Amino acid sequence: MAKLTKKQKEAHSKIEKDKLYSLEEASALVKEITSTKFDASVDIAVRLGVDPRKANQMVRGVVTLPHGTGKDVKVLALVTPDKEAEAKEAGADYIGLDEYLDKIKNGWTDVDVIITMPSVMGKLGPLGRVLGPRGLMPNPKTGTVTMDIEKAVSEVKAGKIDFKVDKTGIVHAAIGKVSFSPDKIAGNAKELLETLNKMKPTAAKGVYMKSIFLSSTMSPSVQLDPKSV
Numbered sequence: 001m002a003k004l005t006k007k008q009k010e011a012h013s014k015i016e017k018d019k020l021y022s023l024e025e026a027s028a029l030v031k032e033i034t035s036t037k038f039d040a041s042v043d044i045a046v047r048l049g050v051d052p053r054k055a056n057q058m059v060r061g062v063v064t065l066p067h068g069t070g071k072d073v074k075v076l077a078l079v080t081p082d083k084e085a086e087a088k089e090a091g092a093d094y095i096g097l098d099e100y101l102d103k104i105k106n107g108w109t110d111v112d113v114i115i116t117m118p119s120v121m122g123k124l125g126p127l128g129r130v131l132g133p134r135g136l137m138p139n140p141k142t143g144t145v146t147m148d149i150e151k152a153v154s155e156v157k158a159g160k161i162d163f164k165v166d167k168t169g170i171v172h173a174a175i176g177k178v179s180f181s182p183d184k185i186a187g188n189a190k191e192l193l194e195t196l197n198k199m200k201p202t203a204a205k206g207v208y209m210k211s212i213f214l215s216s217t218m219s220p221s222v223q224l225d226p227k228s229v
Contacts, residue, residue, distance in 0.1 A: 023224060030216050030219060040177065046212050047168075061141075062142050091157050117146070176188050
């Protein structure tokens with residue numbers, strides 16, 4: 001095991017072993033134990049009491065973080081010419097169709113979110129191998145396949161994120177930046193946790209939120225008390 005640096009040891013020393021922190025305490029502590037020179041992301045990991053292999057226990061959805069993500073999200077709008085002005089007005093970074101489909105086919109994926117229309121999805125099918133592994137394939141369930149392009153782009157720019165439980169039963173999400181105030185970090189985390197709670201599958205039995213950890217890009221994790229949220 002690699003030795004901890006002086007800063008890492010200092011960060012670990014500020015976390016009480018076996019203590020379960022409240023959301024407010026954890027949000028403040030994550031800021032305190034982060035020493036990166038860049039504005040690190042704040043991440044949350046929630047272990048759910050579900051079996052993702054069963055379709056009736058899959059947890060997937062979207063949430064709009066009240067304080068945004070702190071990240072300049074690059075949006076590609078794959079739309080027909082009649083929707084281009086709408087996408088531009090909403091703030092999409094890249095707008096077009098065939099030229100961008102060709103770029104993606106050649107390996108270009110320098111965007112965070114792709115928004116498109118139902119009529120275009122047929123053209124995206126063959127690009128699944130490129131977009132799928134990167135989490136970029138548009139999906140009606142996350143609002144990225146829609147006729148209301150303006151609304152979809154605006155929501156993503158304002159802090160809308162999508163989440164999905166992985167094969168180990170954990171939901172990972174970036175909910176802000178270390179430069180955020182503790183109140184904003186806590187507010188974003190609470191919004192995601194409340195959304196997850198509302199999405200509890202009826203087939204899931206026992207404890208639903210088994211554990212919750214908050215951390216920044218290079219900080220140790222702080223464990224939350226699930227009962228406090």
